[in-house]
Amino acid sequence: MQMSATQPSGEIAYNSPMKILVIEDDREAADYLQKAFAEAGHTAHVAGDGETGFALADAGDYDVMVIDRMMPRRDGLSVIAGLRSRGNTTPVLILSALGEVDDRVTGLRAGGDDYLTKPYAFSELLARVEVLNRRASAKEAETVYRVGDLELDRLSHSVRRASREITLQPREFRLLEYLMRHAGQVVTRTMLLENVWDYHFDPQTNVIDVHVSRLRGKIEKGFDKPILHTVRGAGYMLKSG
Amino acid sequence: MALSVPAIMKTTAARLSALYFLLFALCAVALVFYMTSLSARMLTAQTQETINDEVLGLARAYQRGGLPVLVRVVEARSRQPGANLYLIADANGQILTGNVQSLEPGVLETEGWTSSPFSYQRFGEGELERLRNLPAEQGTTTQSEQNDAQAQGEKGHNAIALVLRLPNQMIMLVGRDLGEPERFRAVIRRALMLALGMMGLGGLLIWFFVGRAALKRIDSVSEASRRIMGGDLSGRLPVTGVGDEFDRLSENLNAMLARIATLNEGLKQVSDNIAHDLKTPLTRLRNRAEATLSGKQKPTDYRQALEGTIAESDQLIKTFNAILMISRLEAGYSSENTNRVDLAEAVRDVVELYEPVAEEAGVSLEADAHEAVSVNGNRELIGQALSNIVDNAIKYSTGANAQPAVRVTLERTGADVRLSVADNGHGIPDDGDRARATERFVRLEKSRSQPGSGLGLSLAKAVMTFHNGRLELLPGNPGLSVVMSFPVREDH
Numbered sequence: 001m002q003m004s005a006t007q008p009s010g011e012i013a014y015n016s017p018m019k020i021l022v023i024e025d026d027r028e029a030a031d032y033l034q035k036a037f038a039e040a041g042h043t044a045h046v047a048g049d050g051e052t053g054f055a056l057a058d059a060g061d062y063d064v065m066v067i068d069r070m071m072p073r074r075d076g077l078s079v080i081a082g083l084r085s086r087g088n089t090t091p092v093l094i095l096s097a098l099g100e101v102d103d104r105v106t107g108l109r110a111g112g113d114d115y116l117t118k119p120y121a122f123s124e125l126l127a128r129v130e131v132l133n134r135r136a137s138a139k140e141a142e143t144v145y146r147v148g149d150l151e152l153d154r155l156s157h158s159v160r161r162a163s164r165e166i167t168l169q170p171r172e173f174r175l176l177e178y179l180m181r182h183a184g185q186v187v188t189r190t191m192l193l194e195n196v197w198d199y200h201f202d203p204q205t206n207v208i209d210v211h212v213s214r215l216r217g218k219i220e221k222g223f224d225k226p227i228l229h230t231v232r233g234a235g236y237m238l239k240s241g
Numbered sequence: 242m243a244l245s246v247p248a249i250m251k252t253t254a255a256r257l258s259a260l261y262f263l264l265f266a267l268c269a270v271a272l273v274f275y276m277t278s279l280s281a282r283m284l285t286a287q288t289q290e291t292i293n294d295e296v297l298g299l300a301r302a303y304q305r306g307g308l309p310v311l312v313r314v315v316e317a318r319s320r321q322p323g324a325n326l327y328l329i330a331d332a333n334g335q336i337l338t339g340n341v342q343s344l345e346p347g348v349l350e351t352e353g354w355t356s357s358p359f360s361y362q363r364f365g366e367g368e369l370e371r372l373r374n375l376p377a378e379q380g381t382t383t384q385s386e387q388n389d390a391q392a393q394g395e396k397g398h399n400a401i402a403l404v405l406r407l408p409n410q411m412i413m414l415v416g417r418d419l420g421e422p423e424r425f426r427a428v429i430r431r432a433l434m435l436a437l438g439m440m441g442l443g444g445l446l447i448w449f450f451v452g453r454a455a456l457k458r459i460d461s462v463s464e465a466s467r468r469i470m471g472g473d474l475s476g477r478l479p480v481t482g483v484g485d486e487f488d489r490l491s492e493n494l495n496a497m498l499a500r501i502a503t504l505n506e507g508l509k510q511v512s513d514n515i516a517h518d519l520k521t522p523l524t525r526l527r528n529r530a531e532a533t534l535s536g537k538q539k540p541t542d543y544r545q546a547l548e549g550t551i552a553e554s555d556q557l558i559k560t561f562n563a564i565l566m567i568s569r570l571e572a573g574y575s576s577e578n579t580n581r582v583d584l585a586e587a588v589r590d591v592v593e594l595y596e597p598v599a600e601e602a603g604v605s606l607e608a609d610a611h612e613a614v615s616v617n618g619n620r621e622l623i624g625q626a627l628s629n630i631v632d633n634a635i636k637y638s639t640g641a642n643a644q645p646a647v648r649v650t651l652e653r654t655g656a657d658v659r660l661s662v663a664d665n666g667h668g669i670p671d672d673g674d675r676a677r678a679t680e681r682f683v684r685l686e687k688s689r690s691q692p693g694s695g696l697g698l699s700l701a702k703a704v705m706t707f708h709n710g711r712l713e714l715l716p717g718n719p720g721l722s723v724v725m726s727f728p729v730r731e732d733h
Contacts, residue, residue: 100569101578101621119558121551171593197594201625202559204632204697210597233548 018063018133020044023053023079024095025071033066036122050074057083062090063133066125069096069107077110084111091132093125104200123234127186145180148240150219150227152180161219161227171196172215179228179238188235212236258448265440273433277426284422285401289354292403295325295415308409312338315413326361326400326416334412340364341414349404349412358399358419399423458487466494474502507571515564519557526553563696570622570703582618584660584727585610588651591627595635603645604635610651614658616727618708626704626712629697630662630723638664638720658729663722675714675721701725 020037022044024030030046037044045060047053050071057065057079069076080092094112096103104115114128145152149162157173159166168176175196179187189208193199216228229237303311315327319340328339334349336342345359402416461479469476477498478491533546588610599606631647638645642665650661669675678698698712701723705712710727 100566101619105578117562119554121555197590199590199594199624199628200621201628202562203594203628205595205598205635207594207598207628210601211594214597 018042018129019061020129021047021053021057021060021062021065021090023047023050023057023065023071023076024068025049026068033122033125036126040126050076050079054079054082057088057090058086064129065090065092066129067092067094067112069094069098077107077112080111093128093132095120095125101200121234123186124188124190127188127191127235130185131182131187131191145177145183147180147183147238148225148227149223150180150238150240152176159219161223164222166218168215168218172211172218175211175215176219176238179236183238186231186234186237191235255448255452258444258452261447262440262444265444266437269433269436269440273429273436277429280425280429281422284425288401288417288419288422289403292325292401292415292417296403296405299413299415303407308407308411311407311413315339326363326402326414326418328412328414328416329407330412330414332410332412337411339414341416344414348402349414352404352406355402355404355416358401360399361416362398455487462487462491462494469498474498474505507568515561519560522553522557522560526550526557529553560696563700567696567700567703570700570707578621579617579619581615582620582623583613583615584623584651584658585613587620587623587627588649588660591624591631592649594628595631599635599647602635602639604638605644605646606631606635606649607646608649608651610649612651612653614651614653616658616708616729618727622704622707626701626725627660627662629701630725633697634662634664634666634721634723638666640666642666642719653729656729658727660725660727661722663717663720665717665720668717668719668721669714670716675716678714698723 020042022030022033022037024033024046025048027048030048034044034046045056045062047056051073053067053071054074067076067079071079076094076096080094083090083092091113092111093114093116094107095116095118096107097118107115113132116125116128143154145154150159151161152159152173154177159168159173159176175192178192178195189206190202192208192212193201193203212228219228220226225240227238227240229239231237299311299314302314312329315329316338318324319327319338324340326339326341328336328341328344330336330349340363342362342364344361348355348359348361399419400416401419402414405413405415407413458481465476465478477495480488480491480495482488529546529549533543538546588608592606592608596606627649631649634647638647645665647662647664650659650663652659652661669678698714702712705725705727708727710725713724713726715722715724
């Protein structure tokens, strides 16, 4: 089902193709990733161990790297630390079987930008990788986000659509802010829970869906065009038209 | 106890006994040496004083009647039993009178105190010695006395003396035999030997009793640990109740064994549960795939089956993660990631997270957390535990009441911070059921219709254990009240 959301056809328009480096010692998993990234319109190179990966990363110019944490010859964290010490700032997503709070913190501290625990859905990985890439040209500095006729002012904390003021609760504002920062990209439920609520666990009930549909009610009700789309099996995307 | 000598020397007790024995012996030798030299000096001083008195008396006699009186007095005193040594000689050292028959040569040549003890012989002593030595063979004297006597017989007696020159150039010697201090020294020597012997015996006895007792205790501990290593994990080390070091050691080891047993039990339970609760969905997964493959299917059916498979495996992964997390928390997993966690904020966050869900379910969700209370802990874990509990409360509050409500209250009660989630649903009326509700995979009859893995409360309980707190399920009025109690730790 996840694959359906990642195929280039259909409602989702994909971002500019990325050059991705996958450092993963599990041959089968790496091949699967390479194929899946290709289907999503990206180019992926694969390195089977830490040393090769380090050499490739150091030489090549990648948009995003996906690095497995536990590998022969050189472990993922050491590869990342090595790259960072050489001034390489390419965004890194760490893949790991270790998923405790401490493991995540260690991974991010070593220089990783995001952390995904195995087993994962490819849709989740793809969404995160695309967000990481976009972060290279981050919108952090912009004070006003615009998507179609929707406008969010980060300084005055005001939201308007087609010049009509929309009142949001503080959390709804942060939710919309995150969606707008990554407009045109798939944002998963876990990404929302992590970035808007700062929680890294799976709630028993899918609370995020209810929050999103509430927000949707506020920003779409009374307007003819939908702007907050549900991407089946993956998450949400804010996109005009 | 059959121990070869090297084995004995390997025991701590034997080594300690030997060391103590050596130390005591050194002390004793030093003490005896000091005592003998001190008392010898005192005896010499006393002897010199006696001689001085004697000389003063003789001087008075000489003043009274000159040489003849002196000679008379000397002769009279010489004959008294146990008398001092008296000798008057002419200027050439020729003995004129007194009780000394012969002297070490040179003694009379310098005036004043003799610089060192000298040997001499009394009148008539040669024969006396011989007479004394004969019956001595029959054992009336001790061996050592005999040796002393023999040694003295060969060298003569030792004495110290004051040598004076009389106004008429004659020489007078007044001395005293040193036999007494020498006998005293012999007594001390014997005492020392006896003391050393007794110390040796004492050391041996101490080793025998103390060392053997310690060995016995250690052997029983070794024996017990061998039994435990052999697989009897319920076995414990013996504790005598004396409260000594061995008892403390045994108690600590027992506490460790209890901890290991708990962990082991937990591990066993986890594997049992994994076997039971993961096998069922895995079988379902496999059956579905098999059913899809057999028989003719439309492409949409395949898609549907695959989607179902993914959904099911996602659920399996969730369950698996929850089991792992509970096990790690219960196994005393220690996190470096503990900080001050603002509980009021945690309550606000979780309530805010669940508020839309509650509203959709028609449940009123309220928070009463005004007091700023913080505990030492992990925000993520506390948030997860609380959201599991709130999730449950929302699910089970419906159906019993026209106006289902869930209330989250944060309060400080004495030494605890209580975070309670109360609903007004059916609750869990049975005490036993309530107690079982936090066990892994336990899904009470009434809840089987609800979705869930049966791990939510177990995880919350594990999180509370991790925070040194408690999770309690109390009957509400109506409904159920789940209370998380955190111990208050002031800032450290």
